[in-house]
Amino acid sequence: MATETHDAGGATGYIIHHLTSLSAGEGFWTIHLDTLFFSVFLGCLFLFAFKIAAEKVTSGVPGLLQNIVETLVEFVDTQVKDSFHGKSKLIAPLGLTIFVWVFLMNFMDLIPVDLLPDIASWIGIPYLRVVPTTDLNATFAMSISVFCLIIFYSVKVKGGIGFAKEMLLTPFGPWLMPFNLLLKTVEELAKPVSLGLRLFGNLYAGELIFILIALLPWYVQPLLSFPWAIFHLLIITLQAFIFMVLTIVYLSLAHEEH
């Protein structure tokens, strides 16, 4: 939350500058390079750390890294075992990936809002958004992937006919078939939309408040940014946790026969 000279356009310009992605391409084929870069970078960081831990893993006395990794793995495993009663090789690693990746991407929010963009501007990069989860594309990418898995497992476990029956005949029976279909479709579509929007909304709001705090005089900033950062620590962990738990719950619902 460094003090700095604002861009032309004052406060509004400053905020807009912070909320503009570094993009390439036109129209739909625009690509947010910063979102992609940071998410891939953090994903690789996550995989790197966990791969090292997995390679050195021992059933004897664990080291520091292994301890951390094992704590996370066991935490996720407990969550999965609590809500998912089938057997799946995918769900637990999926939950782990979501939790750690989302947490790391959220964590970028705690880096002072001007630090990375300023460094980027020195080396000639005009715009930089450092928190991938404040980009709808990142959150929806995950929630839509999860949605695809939900549909996939629903069809796989219940069969095409079983899934169609569930979509058409519940909750009101065969006489209200179109209404059932509408209701179920909304219900299913609400899952990825709420997942993606919840994460995006929380992080976007948090980021925005950091930006707003950064606009205040320097002597007020610590008073506000410090408590907000602490509160935000809770939020980023909680949002990562919620995303993971809801994914597990949705997938276990997809596995259940009615």
Add this chain to the structure above:
Amino acid sequence: MSINATLIGQMITFTLLVWFTMKYVWPPIMQALEERKKKIAEGLAAAERGHHEMELAGKRASVALKEARDQAAEIVGKAQKRAGEIVEESKESARTEGERLIAAARSEISREVQQAKQSLRDQVSVLAIDAAEQILREEVDRKKHEKILKTVAQQLDKA
């Protein structure tokens, strides 16, 4: 703020991350956790077994101790009994030995007495004959009275 191709890139990234985690990260860690769980369970079981064995050994030791004590008591009892017997035996043998000695002494004494009596008799008879000779020298004819003298000598012999 718009949805665009970044979404596709993010989905690919996400899929790759999940695939990698599922393939290379999760299984070895879970395996290690399972192994450790097993090891701990085994360790606990071994500790339990050891504890149990220790208890058994303690019991065995106390049984052995009790047996040893009983045996010792028995041995001491036997020894005491034997000692008493030995004392009794030696008392008995001492008494018989004493009696034997006494008997031997008695027979010796009586033999000596007999001997003394014999020699006394001989001397007395000689003395008596001497005295009678001297008394009777004057008046007794040896040949005449020889029968009487013999009788006397015989009587002395009998005494």
